Amino acid sequence: GIQVEQSPPDLILQEGANSTLRCNFSDSVNNLQWFHQNPWGQLINLFYIPSGTKQNGRLSATTVATERYSLLYISSSQTTDSGVYFCAPRVEGSNYKLTFGKGTLLTVNP
C-alpha cells in the first residue's frame, strides 16, 4: 500500500512562531487531506488539497502531486494550534480509502 511519512514527528514552538509540516507519500494520489487532532481528541478537517495551494486564516497548505509531497504552513502559532497534525492521501485508483500518516505532534508554548 501507499507509504506516508510525516516530518518532523515532534515540534515545539513559542507562541507567534511559524512552522512547516511535511508529508511525503509513495504513490500517485487523487485526494489528500490534512487533519488536526486537538488535545481533547477531536479530529478536525483542515484542508482537502489533492493539488495546488489553499489558505485558511493562519494556515495554508500546498500539495505538489507530481513530486509526491504536501506541506502545511502554520503562521503566528497560538497555543490552540497544539495537537497532532495528520496527512491523509488517497492513492489513485481508490475512490474512498485515505491512508493516515503517523502525524506531527505540535506543542505551542505561551
Added chain:
Amino acid sequence: DAGVIQSPRHEVTEMGQEVTLRCKPISGHNSLFWYRQTMMRGLELLIYFNNNVPIDDSGMPEDRFSAKMPNASFSTLKIQPSEPRDSAVYFCASSLTGSNEKLFFGSGTQLSVL
C-alpha cells in the same frame, strides 16, 4: 449542521461483554467510515459503507467485530465478545462522494475493556 454524532463518548466494559457503538453521519453524506485509533497502530480503517452498503470490511480485525448501516442516518459497530485488546478510540466519519470529498469525523468513543 450537527456534524457526525457518536455515542457513547466513553464505554467501560468487562471482557466478554457485548459492546455497541453508534453513529449518525452528516445529513446528505453517502459515505460512512469506521476507524480505530491506538498508539501502536495509529488510525486504521475498519469498514467503509457507500449508500448504506458495506464496500470494504477488510480492516475489521476478526469475526468478533460487525457493523451495520440499516439506513442513511444510522450505523452501528458491534464487538461481541469484547477483549482487552479492543480498547481504543473508535471514530465514525462521513463524506459526500464527489468532487470535494472532505472527511468529517465524530468525537469518537473511548472504549476500555477490563
